[in-house]
Amino acid sequence: MTMTFLAPGFADPSHDAQRLFRGVLDAFSHPGRIVELRDAPAGPGTLSIAAIGFLLTFADRETPLWLEAGVDKQEVRDFLRFHAGAPIVQAREAATFGVIVAGGGEPFAGFAIGTDTYPDRAATLVIEVPALDGGRSTIWRGPGIDGEVRVAIDGLGDGFWPAWSANHALIPCGVDLVFACGSRLIALPRSIAVEA
Amino acid sequence: MPDTTIQDTLPQDGAYNYAYLDEQTKRMIRRAILKAVAVPGYQVPFGGREMPLPYGWGTGGIQVTAALIGRDDTLKVIDQGADDTTNAVSIRRFFARVAQVATTTHTGEATIIQTRHRVPETPLTDGQILVFQVPIPEPLRMLEPRETETRTLHALSEYGVMQVSLYESIARHGRIAKTYNYPVMVNGRYIMSPSPIPKFDNPKLDRSPALQLYGAGREKRIYAVPPHTPVKSLDFDDHPFEIETWTESCALCGSTESFLDEMIVDDDGKRLFVCSDTDYCESRR
Numbered sequence: 001m002t003m004t005f006l007a008p009g010f011a012d013p014s015h016d017a018q019r020l021f022r023g024v025l026d027a028f029s030h031p032g033r034i035v036e037l038r039d040a041p042a043g044p045g046t047l048s049i050a051a052i053g054f055l056l057t058f059a060d061r062e063t064p065l066w067l068e069a070g071v072d073k074q075e076v077r078d079f080l081r082f083h084a085g086a087p088i089v090q091a092r093e094a095a096t097f098g099v100i101v102a103g104g105g106e107p108f109a110g111f112a113i114g115t116d117t118y119p120d121r122a123a124t125l126v127i128e129v130p131a132l133d134g135g136r137s138t139i140w141r142g143p144g145i146d147g148e149v150r151v152a153i154d155g156l157g158d159g160f161w162p163a164w165s166a167n168h169a170l171i172p173c174g175v176d177l178v179f180a181c182g183s184r185l186i187a188l189p190r191s192i193a194v195e196a
Numbered sequence: 197m198p199d200t201t202i203q204d205t206l207p208q209d210g211a212y213n214y215a216y217l218d219e220q221t222k223r224m225i226r227r228a229i230l231k232a233v234a235v236p237g238y239q240v241p242f243g244g245r246e247m248p249l250p251y252g253w254g255t256g257g258i259q260v261t262a263a264l265i266g267r268d269d270t271l272k273v274i275d276q277g278a279d280d281t282t283n284a285v286s287i288r289r290f291f292a293r294v295a296q297v298a299t300t301t302h303t304g305e306a307t308i309i310q311t312r313h314r315v316p317e318t319p320l321t322d323g324q325i326l327v328f329q330v331p332i333p334e335p336l337r338m339l340e341p342r343e344t345e346t347r348t349l350h351a352l353s354e355y356g357v358m359q360v361s362l363y364e365s366i367a368r369h370g371r372i373a374k375t376y377n378y379p380v381m382v383n384g385r386y387i388m389s390p391s392p393i394p395k396f397d398n399p400k401l402d403r404s405p406a407l408q409l410y411g412a413g414r415e416k417r418i419y420a421v422p423p424h425t426p427v428k429s430l431d432f433d434d435h436p437f438e439i440e441t442w443t444e445s446c447a448l449c450g451s452t453e454s455f456l457d458e459m460i461v462d463d464d465g466k467r468l469f470v471c472s473d474t475d476y477c478e479s480r481r
Contacts (some may be wrong), residue, residue: 014214018266021226025264026323028233029407029422059224059231096227116351119229120240144422146382146405167260172351172385176234189234191383191422 003058007044007075009056009083016040020057027178029189032140032149034132041050043076050180051099051126052079059086059097066095066111068104071128095123102129102155108167108175119172122190126178130155132186142192151186153179161196168193215262215295217274221245225263227419228403229409232420237382238350239333254287255413257310257329262264264290264308264325264409270298272306276456277472301475305432313376315397317454317476320406323390330392330412333419335389355387358430366435375440377427382421390427396439396455401427444469449480 010016020037033140040053047055059065065086067076072088080086089095091108100107107127114122129135135154138161141147167174167190174190188194213219221243229241265271275284279301285465288299300306303318310327310393320326337345339357349355349398358379365373372378378395379460382388390401391410401408401421408421421427431437445452447468454476471477 014219015266017219017223018264019268025226025229025233025407028230041472058223058227060220062224063227103229108408118241119235119238120228122231124230143425144233146403146424172235174236176230186272191234191236 006080006082007042009041011041011078017057018169020053023152024054024057024178024185024187027145027185028150028176028189029145031142031187031189031192032151034184034186037195038149038183042072044079045094046071046073046076047099048180049183049186050178051128053183054126054178054185055080055086055097055099056084061085061087063096064094066087066090066092066098066123068100069099070101071099074106093124098123098125100125100127102127102160102179103157105159106163107157107160108163111175113167113173113175116173117174119174121172122175124178126180127156129153129179132179132181132184136196139195140188140192141195142189144189145192153186161194164188164194165196210296215265216248217245217259217262221259222263225259227264228418229260229420230414232418233407233422235386236421236425237388237419238415239412239419242416242418244413247413248290249286251414253283254310254312254329256411256415256418257312257327257413258287258290258411259413260327260409260411260418261287261291261308261310262295264293264327265297267296268333269307270300270305272300272303272309272475273311274309274314274316274473274475275312276457277316277366278474280474281422302477302479303475313392313394314455314472315393315400317471317473318479320402320404324406326404326406326408328393328408328410330389330410330417331414333389333410333412333415333417335377344363344370350386355386358387362432366432371398371434371435372431376381378429378437381430385426388419388421388427394440394455395429395437397427398427398437399439403427442469446471446477449477451477451480452469 037053043052112125131154135152137152177188179186228240232240273284273288275281304315312329377392427435454471
């Protein structure tokens with residue numbers, strides 16, 4: 001029998017979750033803004049601190065999780081099952097939240113986009129990226145942005161921004177994204193048009 | 197008139213979780229808020245809880261505030277612009293008690309402002325969150341009582357019925373007679389009820405640097421307008437949207453730019469006009 005150690009979750013669940021939620025809300029209210037999730041737990045290591053912080057803040061037994069193969073490790077499953085209580089699912093369409101590693105093809109295919117009558121029933125995807133700046137420059141416009149903002153997320157594949165344009169065109173349906181790197185994140189709600 | 201800084205330092209009531217709601221409920225509300233921000237103007241259903249006050253007294257706004265609030269926040273609560281009315285005082289003391297949060301009457305000092313039926317006169321800034329208490333979130337409800345139908349109308353962006361109702365108002369009164377809860381188009385997609393604020397406040401919603409969150413407790417809906425988002429009051433080319441104007445100025449501070457309430461001050465029916473926004477009015481005296 002092997003002993004595995006579970007990484008700690010929130011030290012102070014109510015206040016930690018509140019603080020991280022406000023960080024994520026700030027990011028969603030200001031797409032393109034780099035937000036630091038202060039004092040989020042480190043987690044088991046495979047996922048970024050920002051991804052762990054996001055999932056512990058929002059995921060629970062009511063929100064099925066989908067993990068890409070690259071991050072679908074036993075220690076990640078154990079950590080999220082224990083601290084968030086979220087069921088981990090194989091089918092993308094069943095997931096409320098998904099964790100994706102940047103660079104793959106068809107990043108959003110198959111995830112729930114909501115319906116015209118219930119566009120809120122769409123997945124939110126956390127995309128692990130190597131850096132939130134220094135990549136290919138893009139121009140973002142839409143709700144939450146005063147005019148336009150330049151964002152240069154690194155490590156996204158060639159097909160990524162065309163796929164985003166197709167997602168944005170589904171409005172009011174579509175998935176919402178969070179780009180995570182280290183303890184920082186950038187949110188990209190479906191309402192934002194990106195000029196790549 | 198209210199103190200400028202209120203010290204509602206009450207001991208934490210150990211019988212309740214921080215900010216009254218349990219963590220599971222807060223997570224559910226937080227997920228709804230995130231989707232509301234992602235789809236500006238769309239009413240997200242949420243599992244509204246029973247709150248320790250009746251529907252109509254701000255149960256939706258309180259649940260949104262409870263999901264937001266933390267120890268670093270400074271809370272301001274207004275009712276019709278005033279910090280010192282029953283609803284505002286009770287909600288402020290509620291959060292001082294269950295969330296040990298600092299409270300204020302100054303718009304500029306607040307990080308969260310919960311409001312019933314007004315938008316503060318002082319311009320809001322980046323980082324502030326305005327939480328509206330909403331009685332009837334569905335702007336089409338008085339025109340189409342069936343939820344299934346209004347939901348379809350929103351899905352199809354089929355808003356002819358609203359334009360017809362505004363046209364009928366012009367045909368009957370010579371102008372759009374609606375003075376509060378005046379419908380707006382958010383980001384060119386969803387018609388939204390701005391809650392029963394006077395139409396005087398509608399222009400303040402347009403491209404505001406603050407985040408606007410709307411909570412309806414009885415109807416169990418949350419919706420949002422992110423910062424810098426276009427919010428257009430509905431009108432016609434030949435009947436453009438106009439706000440209320442007064443020939444009087446505020447009897448206390450002399451303002452000619454704020455929303456004025458008409459007060460009857462004695463048995464002879466003598467009238468005065470005073471600012472509805474008490475903090476704004478005091479800051480000018």
